[in-house]
Structure formats: C-alpha cells, structure tokens
Amino acid sequence: MRTLGRTLLGTAVAVVLTASGCDGLWYHIENDCESMLTCEKYRGRGSEVVPSGCVPSEIEGAVDDVCGIFVASTGNDDNAGTRAEPVATLAVALRRAAEDGVGVYACAETFEEAVEIPAGAKLFGGLDCANGWTWVGETAKTTVAPGEEGIALKVMRGEDPVRIEDISARAADAQAPGASSIAVLVDGGTAEFARCELVAGNAADGAEGEDAPSDVPAQASPGNAGADACSDLDGTPGPDATLSGGAQVVNECGGELSIGGGGGDGNVTNGTGGDVGASGALGAAGSGEPTAGNWSCASGGTGQGGDNGAAGDAGLAASGLGRLSSLGYAGVSGGPGKAGTPGQGGGGGGGAKGGAAICSGAMPGAGASGGSGGPGGCGGLPGEGGGAGGASIALASVEGKVTLKDCMLKAGNGGKGGAGGDLQPGGLGGLGGVGGVGVSGSKAACAGGQGGQGGNGGPGGGGLGGPSLAIAYRGEAVKQEGQTMLQPGTPGAGGPGGSNNVLENAGAEGTVAAEQEFP
Known part of the structure; x- marks a missing residue:
C-alpha cells in the first residue's frame, strides 16, 4: 500500500x-x-463573482475551507489559513488570498492593524470562529482598529472590484498637529461595502504659527554730536574756517537702511543747514544761522524727527475647503505676516556762525556745528501663519466608485485651526546728536532730530478649522442603498490671528456635512 x-x-x-x-x-x-471543487457553489472561484456557497450571509452553517483564507486573532501567520489553522493578521490573509484568487474570512474580533485592500479582494467579517465559523454579522462585526494614528482601511487603485462585508473600520484619534482621522479611503478603486461601520476619530488641532521674537529690536544708535565753536583753532583759523557737522549715522535693518541726516557746518560768517534724514519720507533738516538776524534752534534750527515706519500687513486668514487626495486630507494654513518697514532718519541740526574776534586771543574761528539726526528704528518681524486643523472623515473616495449597502458612517470632531504667530513691535529710532556749544556770545548749534520708530510686524493669519464629514469625495458621488446612515460630528473652529487677533485675521471654521464634494 x-x-x-x-x-x-x-x-x-x-x-x-x-x-x-x-x-x-x-x-x-x-x-x-x-x-x-466542481460543485455549483464553488463555480466562479477566483473571478469577480463570489461563489454562492462562499458568502457567509447567504448560507446556513459554516463557510467551507475551500472558500478562502481564514483569519483569527488567535491564529498564526505561518498557519495554513484554514478554519482549524487560521492566520493571525488581515494583511497576511489578504496577500495569500490574492495569490490564490479567493476571499478572506475573518472572526468577529478586533484586529489592531491598518489594512490595505488590493483590487479584486473579497473580505467577509462577522464570523463566530468559536462556534464553527458561522455568520453573526448582523450583531457582531470584525473590527479593524489600528492603535496608532492613520487610515484604518485603504482600498487600493485597480480595475477589479472590491467587496467588503460586516467590517467595522475605526480610525484612532489623530495626535500629530494638523493630522486627520480617516476610517476608510478608496483610492481610485471600485468597492462595495455591505453592513459595515465606518467610524472616524477626532482630528488633531493645527500647529500654532511661530511667533516673531519677543524682544523688541534694539534702539538705533544716536546721531553724532556737532563740534563746539572755535575748536578749529588747532587748525588754520581765518575767515574760511569751517567745522563739519556731526556725520550721518546708518542703521541697517535686514538689507534696508535708515540714515540720520548729517549736521550743518559751522563757519566764521554763516552756519549751514543740516542734511535731511534718509529713508522714505525724510526727516526735515534744521536751518543754519543766517548772517544776520535773530535765530534760534527753537525756530527751525533743530532737525525734525523722522516719520515712523509702516506696519507690516497681517497674514491672510485661512479659508476654503482644503484638498482631498490619495494621501488623505490637507487643510489651509493661515498666511504669514509681513515685516514692518524701518523708521525714517531724523534731520540734521543747523550749524552756527562764529566771528572775527570771538575766540581766544580775539582770533576768528568757526561757529559750532550741528548734530546729526538719529537713524530710524528697524521694523518688527512678522508672525507665521497658523496650521490647519485636521479632518475627521468616515469615508473618503478619491476618483473611486463606491456603493454602500446598509452601512453606518460616523465622523468625529474636526481639529481647531492653529493660532497665527504674534508680531514683533518696531524698534525705537536713534536720538538726535547734540549740537556744538557756542563761546563768547556765539550761539550753540542745533541738535539733530530723532529717528522714527520702526513699523510693527504683521501678525500671522489663523489656520482653517478642520472639517467633520461622513462622506468626502472627489469625482463620482458615493451610491447609497438600504438603510445607510450618515452622521457627521462637529467642525473645528478657525484659529485666531496672531497677537490676540489684533487685526481680526482669524481662520474660518471647518465644514460640516453628511456628504461633501471636493474639487
């Protein structure tokens, strides 16, 4: 034998x-x-049509071993995949079933794994594997619930249709800033779900926009002082003797310059006016002392202060719907603010005249020279935009063809939009340089004007609140049959604009809908 x-x-x-x-x-x-395996109930094995004897909800008693690969949480992935020796994970069961052209049969238990369903797969849940692998799908489902953030069940692109029955796909609450919770995503495939539960968790709030530095930019350097009268005697005194005004001072602010105007010169017969400050609308120069007449710094000799810089624009508040793709959902972040402009430089102070015999030893000498204007302060830096809140979506279909039969879809809460980043105030302008001192009755020269303050930076815009959607689709609408129920949750609030929404640039609230089409 x-x-x-x-x-x-x-x-x-x-x-x-x-x-x-x-x-x-x-x-x-x-x-x-x-x-x-030639009986009528096994015909069609490996094709798009499941043999009638291999659909658990349509037969009495246990599903036969020949129908496909069996999976139970107590199994082992090295097993044969039969009822007596089931595999342990849906991933292995689906891979083997695809190789053999058969279906997958799962116990009504929880499988803590994110599952990718290949085109053509047949997944049947709701089996009581403790009592002969009989169908109990009306009262107990096979639960797919990965413990970590991610899409619980993803149907992959392909021509062959997918059939899924008596599965409860449950996505965990999202954790990373702006992350979404999506129970099922159909990526361009054709899929039919029967008696399934698709439940999304709560989405995560968007990331906060980065704040500008909290320290105000350092005050700009002061203008240079003018020279005292008669300090030219160490040189060559005479009717053409001249004392130069305080030199201009430059403040560089990230590639932009603010310049305080130079002080006016002092000489023997007449002081000259100071220079205008530079950068934008200029600080006015102080006038010099005329040859004759009453003149004082109070009546126009002092350099005028520079204008303040312009504040930066606020970042745009986030609005819109967001984008749906094979990767999931992406929301809209708030826009970054713009930097403030530097303040204008102050004008230089006017110089004074000396005289033929005002200095020591009755020698002629130049009058005092004016101080230079202070440069403007640097503009404040802007805040960054807040991130979008994540979405809670029970079913997302991207160019797919999906049919729901007697299914229940439930979304959680959308994530809040992130707050925009705070602005940085502009820096103070430099003080004007003092004018030179007069002697023997000659007048003192005038001070330069103070530089203008830099403009504040713009606050960042608030991020878009995350949507809560039972069905989100791009392309063909999802077909619904039987007693399919759709239950969205609560949308996420829009994030406030930076610096306590001082410029009212908060993001928009997320969308809430049973069904929402995406462009």
Whole structure:
C-alpha cells in the first residue's frame, strides 16, 4: 500500500491507494464534486463573482475551507489559513488570498492593524470562529482598529472590484498637529461595502504659527554730536574756517537702511543747514544761522524727527475647503505676516556762525556745528501663519466608485485651526546728536532730530478649522442603498490671528456635512 498527496486549490487531500483498488478510487474522486471543487457553489472561484456557497450571509452553517483564507486573532501567520489553522493578521490573509484568487474570512474580533485592500479582494467579517465559523454579522462585526494614528482601511487603485462585508473600520484619534482621522479611503478603486461601520476619530488641532521674537529690536544708535565753536583753532583759523557737522549715522535693518541726516557746518560768517534724514519720507533738516538776524534752534534750527515706519500687513486668514487626495486630507494654513518697514532718519541740526574776534586771543574761528539726526528704528518681524486643523472623515473616495449597502458612517470632531504667530513691535529710532556749544556770545548749534520708530510686524493669519464629514469625495458621488446612515460630528473652529487677533485675521471654521464634494 502507498499514499499519494494531492493539493486541490490550496487544500491538501490525502488519498490511500492499494494495488487492487487504485482505479476505482480515482474514479470516485474525479466524480465527487466536493473533492474536485466542481460543485455549483464553488463555480466562479477566483473571478469577480463570489461563489454562492462562499458568502457567509447567504448560507446556513459554516463557510467551507475551500472558500478562502481564514483569519483569527488567535491564529498564526505561518498557519495554513484554514478554519482549524487560521492566520493571525488581515494583511497576511489578504496577500495569500490574492495569490490564490479567493476571499478572506475573518472572526468577529478586533484586529489592531491598518489594512490595505488590493483590487479584486473579497473580505467577509462577522464570523463566530468559536462556534464553527458561522455568520453573526448582523450583531457582531470584525473590527479593524489600528492603535496608532492613520487610515484604518485603504482600498487600493485597480480595475477589479472590491467587496467588503460586516467590517467595522475605526480610525484612532489623530495626535500629530494638523493630522486627520480617516476610517476608510478608496483610492481610485471600485468597492462595495455591505453592513459595515465606518467610524472616524477626532482630528488633531493645527500647529500654532511661530511667533516673531519677543524682544523688541534694539534702539538705533544716536546721531553724532556737532563740534563746539572755535575748536578749529588747532587748525588754520581765518575767515574760511569751517567745522563739519556731526556725520550721518546708518542703521541697517535686514538689507534696508535708515540714515540720520548729517549736521550743518559751522563757519566764521554763516552756519549751514543740516542734511535731511534718509529713508522714505525724510526727516526735515534744521536751518543754519543766517548772517544776520535773530535765530534760534527753537525756530527751525533743530532737525525734525523722522516719520515712523509702516506696519507690516497681517497674514491672510485661512479659508476654503482644503484638498482631498490619495494621501488623505490637507487643510489651509493661515498666511504669514509681513515685516514692518524701518523708521525714517531724523534731520540734521543747523550749524552756527562764529566771528572775527570771538575766540581766544580775539582770533576768528568757526561757529559750532550741528548734530546729526538719529537713524530710524528697524521694523518688527512678522508672525507665521497658523496650521490647519485636521479632518475627521468616515469615508473618503478619491476618483473611486463606491456603493454602500446598509452601512453606518460616523465622523468625529474636526481639529481647531492653529493660532497665527504674534508680531514683533518696531524698534525705537536713534536720538538726535547734540549740537556744538557756542563761546563768547556765539550761539550753540542745533541738535539733530530723532529717528522714527520702526513699523510693527504683521501678525500671522489663523489656520482653517478642520472639517467633520461622513462622506468626502472627489469625482463620482458615493451610491447609497438600504438603510445607510450618515452622521457627521462637529467642525473645528478657525484659529485666531496672531497677537490676540489684533487685526481680526482669524481662520474660518471647518465644514460640516453628511456628504461633501471636493474639487
């Protein structure tokens, strides 16, 4: 006697042959439809149509081993995949089933894994594997619930249709800033869901926009002082003797310049006016002392202060719907603010005249020179925009063809939009340089004007609140049959604009809908 082992579509059949009965046994096996898998209920195996004897909800009793790969949480991925020796994970069961062209049959238990469903797959849940693998899908589902953030069940792109029955896909609450919670995503495939529960968790709030530095920019350097009268005697005194006014001072602010105007010169017969400050609308120069007449710094000799810089524009508040793709949902972040402009430089102070005999030893000498204007302060830096809140979506279909039969879809709460970043105030302008001191009755020269304050930076815009959607789709609308129920949650609030929404640039609230089409 000898034993012959045969494998019939994944099922091992041991046949005992004797020398005298060999032909008879072979005849019996070849005419036994159960042994040869040729019975009516097995026809269509590996095709788009599931054999009638292999649909759990349509038969009495247990599903036969030959229908496909069986999976239970107590199984082992090295097992044969039969009812007696199930595999442990849906991922392995789906891979083996795709190789054999059969379905996957899962116990009504929880599988803590994110599952990708290949095109053409057939996944049947709701089986009571403790009582002969009978169907109990009306009261107990097979739960797909990955413990970590991510899409619980993703149907991959392909031409062959996917069939999923009695599955409860549950996405965890999102954790990373701006992350979404999506129970099921159909990426361009064709899928039919029957008696399934698709439940999304709560989405995460958007990231806060980065604040500008909290320290105000350092005050600009002061203007240079003018020279005192008669300090030219160490040189060559005479009717053309001149004392230069305080030199201009430059403040560089990230590539932009603010310049305080130089002080006016002092000489023997007349002081000259100071220079105008530079950068934008200029600080006015102080006038010099005329040859004759009453003149004082109070009546126009002092350099005028520079204008303040302009505040930066606020970042745009986030609005709109966001974008749906094969990667999931992406919201709209708030816009960054703009930097403030530097303040204008102050004008230089006017110089004074000296005289023929005002200095020591009755020598002629130049009058005092004016101080230079202070440069303007640097503009404040802007705040960054707040991030978008994540979405809570029970079913997302991207160019897919999806049918729901007697399913329940429930979304959680959308994430709040992130707050825009705070602005930085502009820096103070430099003080004007003092004018030189007069002697022996000659007048003092005038001070330069103070530089203008830099403009404040713009606050960042608030991020868009995350949506809460039972169905989100791009392309073909999802078909609904039977008693399908759609339950959205609460949308996320828009993030406030930076610096306590001082410029009212908060992001918009997220969308809430049972069904929402995306462009």
